[in-house]
Amino acid sequence: MHFRKGFAVFAVMILSVAMVFAGGSGESAASDSKSVEVWRISNPDEKIIAAFDQVAADFQAATGIEVSYVLVPTNDFHTKLVTSISAGVFPDVIIWNSNPGIEFANTGKVHPVNDILEEVGMDQFGESIIKMFEVDDVIYEAPFMVRPAGMHARRDWLEAAGYDLTMKTDENGKYYIEGLETWEDLLEAGVKITDAANGKYGLGFPMSRKAFGDSAGFCFSVIASYGGKVLDDEGNLAIDTPEMRAAIQYLIDLWNSGAVPSAATTWDGNSNNQFFLTGDIGIVCNSNSIMGKLNAESAVKPEQLIMLPLPKGPTGHGYQQATPESITIFETANVANAEEFVKYLLNTETQLKMFETMGFGYYSPLKKDVINDPMFADLSDNEKVLLNSGDQYISASFPGEPDARLTQLYSAFFYDDILSHIAVDGWNVDQIIDEMEKVASEMLFS
Amino acid sequence: MKIMPWLCCGMIAYFRIRYMAVADIIKNKKQGQLPSLERRDNRVGIYFLIPAVAVLIMIVAYPVIYSLVMSFHRWRPTDINRDFVGFSNYARVITDSRFSQSIINTAVYALVGACFKVIIGMILALMMNREFKGRSLARVLLMLPWVIPVTASVTTWNWMFDGMYGIFNVILMRLGVIDEYINFLGVRGLALACVLIVGIWMGYPQMMMMILAGLQSIPTEMYEAAKVEGAGPLTIFFRITIPSLANVLSMTILLSIIWTFNSFNVIWLMTRGGSGTHTMNTLAYEFSFVNMRYDLGAAMSVIILIFLAVFLFIYQRKQKED
Numbered sequence: 001m002h003f004r005k006g007f008a009v010f011a012v013m014i015l016s017v018a019m020v021f022a023g024g025s026g027e028s029a030a031s032d033s034k035s036v037e038v039w040r041i042s043n044p045d046e047k048i049i050a051a052f053d054q055v056a057a058d059f060q061a062a063t064g065i066e067v068s069y070v071l072v073p074t075n076d077f078h079t080k081l082v083t084s085i086s087a088g089v090f091p092d093v094i095i096w097n098s099n100p101g102i103e104f105a106n107t108g109k110v111h112p113v114n115d116i117l118e119e120v121g122m123d124q125f126g127e128s129i130i131k132m133f134e135v136d137d138v139i140y141e142a143p144f145m146v147r148p149a150g151m152h153a154r155r156d157w158l159e160a161a162g163y164d165l166t167m168k169t170d171e172n173g174k175y176y177i178e179g180l181e182t183w184e185d186l187l188e189a190g191v192k193i194t195d196a197a198n199g200k201y202g203l204g205f206p207m208s209r210k211a212f213g214d215s216a217g218f219c220f221s222v223i224a225s226y227g228g229k230v231l232d233d234e235g236n237l238a239i240d241t242p243e244m245r246a247a248i249q250y251l252i253d254l255w256n257s258g259a260v261p262s263a264a265t266t267w268d269g270n271s272n273n274q275f276f277l278t279g280d281i282g283i284v285c286n287s288n289s290i291m292g293k294l295n296a297e298s299a300v301k302p303e304q305l306i307m308l309p310l311p312k313g314p315t316g317h318g319y320q321q322a323t324p325e326s327i328t329i330f331e332t333a334n335v336a337n338a339e340e341f342v343k344y345l346l347n348t349e350t351q352l353k354m355f356e357t358m359g360f361g362y363y364s365p366l367k368k369d370v371i372n373d374p375m376f377a378d379l380s381d382n383e384k385v386l387l388n389s390g391d392q393y394i395s396a397s398f399p400g401e402p403d404a405r406l407t408q409l410y411s412a413f414f415y416d417d418i419l420s421h422i423a424v425d426g427w428n429v430d431q432i433i434d435e436m437e438k439v440a441s442e443m444l445f446s
Numbered sequence: 447m448k449i450m451p452w453l454c455c456g457m458i459a460y461f462r463i464r465y466m467a468v469a470d471i472i473k474n475k476k477q478g479q480l481p482s483l484e485r486r487d488n489r490v491g492i493y494f495l496i497p498a499v500a501v502l503i504m505i506v507a508y509p510v511i512y513s514l515v516m517s518f519h520r521w522r523p524t525d526i527n528r529d530f531v532g533f534s535n536y537a538r539v540i541t542d543s544r545f546s547q548s549i550i551n552t553a554v555y556a557l558v559g560a561c562f563k564v565i566i567g568m569i570l571a572l573m574m575n576r577e578f579k580g581r582s583l584a585r586v587l588l589m590l591p592w593v594i595p596v597t598a599s600v601t602t603w604n605w606m607f608d609g610m611y612g613i614f615n616v617i618l619m620r621l622g623v624i625d626e627y628i629n630f631l632g633v634r635g636l637a638l639a640c641v642l643i644v645g646i647w648m649g650y651p652q653m654m655m656m657i658l659a660g661l662q663s664i665p666t667e668m669y670e671a672a673k674v675e676g677a678g679p680l681t682i683f684f685r686i687t688i689p690s691l692a693n694v695l696s697m698t699i700l701l702s703i704i705w706t707f708n709s710f711n712v713i714w715l716m717t718r719g720g721s722g723t724h725t726m727n728t729l730a731y732e733f734s735f736v737n738m739r740y741d742l743g744a745a746m747s748v749i750i751l752i753f754l755a756v757f758l759f760i761y762q763r764k765q766k767e768d
Contacts, residue, residue, distance in 0.1 A: 079735045086523045086740070106525050199610070208632075209718035263609025265632030265721070275610065404524060412737045413718075424632055424721050438543075443737065446538070 035066040036337040039081070040095040042071035043362070045292075051357040058353075059344050065337045074213070075269065078411055085109070090330035092338040097147060099395060099407045101133060101140030101328040106404060111329040113142045116339060120346045124367045132395040133326055135402050141326035142342055145351075145363040146393060147287040148386040149217070149322040151186070151308035154193070154300070157202075157282045161192040165306055167381065175309040175388050183222060183250060183311045186283065190259035193282040202259040204272040204281035207419035211267045217321040218285050219415040223247040224321070224398050225313030230409065230440055231400055237444070239436050246314065248418070248429045255422050265423045276300065283308070287322070288361050288386055307385035310392050321410075322393040324366055348373075364390065405444045414439060510751070516744035523738055535745040539733070544724050552707060552725040552753075555642055559709075560702035562646045564695070567653025572687075574654070575661045592651035600715040603644045607631050607716075637721035645712050649705065653698055660694030661687070696764060704757050726750050 040052065056067035070091065072080050077096060084090065090109055094100055101110045117139060122130065125143050133141035158165060158180075167175050179185055190202030206215040223229075228244030231237065254260060261281075264272075272284040279299040284290070294302040310318035327345060329338045344350055348369045355365060355375060360383055365371050371387070379387060396410035397403045414436070421427040421435060517536065520529045539545060574585055591599065606613045609629035618624045631637045664687065672682050688695075710727040713719065719728040730750060734743025 082523045082735055082738065104524055107523075108526065209720040261610055262629040262632060263627070265629060266604075266607075266609060266717070268604075280610065408524065408738050413732075420720055424634060442538075 033334070033337070034064060035068060036092045036334050036341050037068050037070060038093045038095065038341070039070045039072055039077075039091045041074050041077060041097075045358070045362060047358040048362060051354040054357060055345065055350060055354060058350075059341060062344070063340055065340060067341060090332050092330060092332050092334040093341060094328050094330075095144060095325055096328070097323050097325045098411065099132070099141065099323055099326070099397075099402065099404075101326065102135065102397075102402045103404045103407045103411075104328075105135060105138075105140050109331045110140045111331050111335055111338070112138045112140060113327070113329060113342065114139050116342055116346070117142060119343065121369075124369060126366075126368075126391070128391060129324060129366060132323060132397070132402060141328045142346060143366045144325045144327050144345065146322060146324040146366055146390065147362060148364045148389065149285065149287045149320050149393070150310065150386050150389055151283055151285050152276060152288075152290045153283040153306050153308050154276075154304055155306040156304050157193045157200075158189060158306070161189065163189065167309075167385070173388075175385055177308060180308055181312055183225060183313055186308075186311045187250075187254055187257060187259065190254075190283060191257050194257075194259045196258060196261075199280055200282070201261045201275075201280065202282045203254070204275055204284035205254070205260055205264060206267040206269075206272050207255065207260065207264045207423040208267050209413050209416045209420060211269050211271065211416070214269050214272060214286060215267075215419050216410060216413070216415040219251065219419050220321040220396065220410065221285070221310075221319050221394075222251060222313070223415075224319040224394055225311070225315060225317060226250065227313065227315045229399055230406060230436075231403070231444070233400070237437060237441055239440060240433050243314075244436075245429050245433065248422075248432050251419065252422050252429065255419075262423075265420065285320075291361055291382060292359075305382060307382040309385055310389050317392070319392050319394045319398065320389065321396065321398075323395045324393065325363070360387075366390075409440060409443050412443060414443070513744040513747050516740055517748050519741060521739075521741040521744065523740060531741070535741045536749070539742055539745045539749065542729075544719075544729055547722060548724045548726045548729045551638060551723060552727075554638065555645065555709065555713075555725055556703050556707040559642055559645050559649065559706040560699055562642075563649040563653045563702050563706070564657075564699050566646065566650040567655075567657050567698070568695075570650070570654045571657035571661055572683075574658055588654060589651045591648050596648070596711050597715065599648065600644065600712060603640075603647075604631070604716060607640050631717055632721055634722040637717055637723050641713050641716050641723055644716065645706065645709055648712065649702065652705075653702055656698045656701075657691065657694060660691045660698075664690045697761075700757060700761050700764065704754065704761070707754060707757070726753070 043049070052069065056069065060066050078098065081091075081094065081096075081100060085104060085107065104110055114137075117125070117130070120142075129143045130139065133139050133143065155165060163177070163179055165177055165180075167177060170176055180189060186203070192202070194200065194202040205218045208215055223244065226243050226247035228241060228247045229238055261275075272281065273286055273290055273293075275281040276284045276290060277293055277298060277300055291302075291305065294300055294305055310320050312318040327342050329335060329342060332338070346367070348367060351365060351367060351370045352373055352375060355363075355370070360376065360379060364387060365376070370376075371390075376387070395402065395407075397406045400406070417439075418432055418436065421432050427435070518530060518532060520527055520531050570588055574581065574588070578584075605611070607630040609615065609627055609632060612627075612630065614630065615624070615627040619627065628636070630640050668686050668690070669682060672686055677685065708727065709725070710731065713723050713725055713728050714731065717723045719725075719732055724732070726746065727750065730743050730746035733739050733746055
């Protein structure tokens, strides 16, 4: 009896200890010296999966370091990263397009990549791209590739509305189409091709929190093109400016025009693409996931698609919020392996091999050596427009230096809510500017 | 290395209990008494409780205390600064423009939701309590909303409410009720009603099962006697069924309010708190994981806890009474 009781007590103790151990130690999960854990966005495209898998296999064959990918859905990436970092669990490397290195720089856990980029060749990337990831001369993220975003439009609808869609080139080598150069032109075109009675709408811009990324990106692109900004050069709040007011007024006019379906206030990240592909929307602004889905069987045929150059604002410039996919290394036990892997990813040969497998489209190269490779000489007209817009992509800190607070503001529905206030609440410019100032002041300065 | 404090605490707790047990035996022996079987069983019971208590401390007490501590500090995942800020996080949360709306929405969502869940659950439970052909199949079908994964069902509901292709719009249009599509989830008030409908749809099966269990515990002799006395269906329902179910119903309503109060996923998946549908839970989540303000999220969670404590207090009282 005593033996059994003692045994039971012993078992209970073992269980207790096991449970405590199971609770985790809070230390970084990475400790194996022959592996590296890489988080990246999960993408169902088999070509992209194959390209990344091939890189991992080749890298392991060359170095003996095993790469384990953790695939995270786009919508969950930020939450997963924040909660993991809060719990003290850092991935070795993440490949993502939302400035995580800048956002988490203050934690002291982001490994600078200056040395790696020096080794790869800093001049390969272009100053504006490096600036997206640099704070006080420390570069926190390595530019990898970019998911090119652009205006996908129905060629047949626009032609039927009387547009001549001949692509022209200006003195700076930028493409343009007469009559479709500015945001105002785009709105006019959107109204012309809208046929609401038959369920056809000209413009498919999401105006919803659920379309995180797409709605914020669209709103931010308009504001940047109009010259609006949140902070001035001294870092003070500078929301209430004529430029910002003009941008907000444009967004209000856009909504009131009826060219955007009212359902856009509840769209998720896929909706605008989906409705473009089903033939219900004439123009959508999105990353390039549409081009690859058009074929002879689809409702919209490949020849019915035309990529429009990014529309300009009154500043004479057109921008698109599309932070390049970057590589961030965290200070884990595997930092040396992570550095090796990042160097391997940034290698020109590796990148050419990846593009050979996955093709141009969903990802575009950033390195000059890669862009200038003969592989990219024979692009389609639509692909050329995307490549031509490459230097118009901006981060959430634009026009200033990278600022973690502005990145957070972007992620915190700040721009999505501007659109919601216009579409759902029917607010005017003054109300929206007041709310923007209140929210930004709270988020940036408290 | 962080395991050591836990291990030490576990060891100390074990030896403390062991010491008490041994001391108890020695004391009893000195007094010429042997420990009773009941007392020995209690001691063994205590040992077996240790893991459960440890788990409860880890997954319930620790997070609550941690949140409380967090709510009085500046605490952000992107910043290592952890200054004590007193009640300023609470002040910030309470003065947030969405706070009062979230309380109203939570009250509506919890109270109206709970009422409808119980009413629908009651009606269906009464039906399921009768003998009829295909009853088993009907029960299974009625339980489906509870069984289907939330994400899958919410995605379907999202499509049904869609402002361009949604089946509700199509039906209403064909019936001639509307002449243009309604953007159900994009209109304030209407959006809350929609998420409420989905919440009720997901929650009624649980209420139905609880009430059905209560109905099946009512002796059939009572119904037979009432029928012999000439009581009609309504009299039977109000004089026998409802009084017999009183305890089950009050507990069901209370639990339903608590569960609905805690509901988060339906609203977040359907609207992300947009179109004026924020409840206290979604707002707490938004503070923490969207605005990256763990401190505000923790303060909001503590406020939620205070609200919930009222219902938990009533629940405890009710349990004691029962």
